Amino acid sequence: MRRSPLFSGVIYILLGVLFTYFAIHTVQDTGWGFFTYLLIFLATLDFGSGIRMVLLHFRIKQQLNQKK
Secondary structure (H helix, E strand, C coil): CCCCHHHHHHHHHHHHHHHHHHHHHHHHHHCCCHHHHHHHHHHHHHHHHHHHHHHHHHHHHHHHHHHC
């Protein structure tokens, strides 16, 4: 069974929030290092993918409603 793009998008956005949270705490504890930049990079990718998936869900839903 396939997951809907909306579910996947929400999961990606939650992962982006989690990585951002870890990055903020890493900066507070140790400062700016490689690991912090890696966490920020991963959060950016997750937020981008999450938003793209949510928009894809609504685009598919709109196309299905137009066919009816």
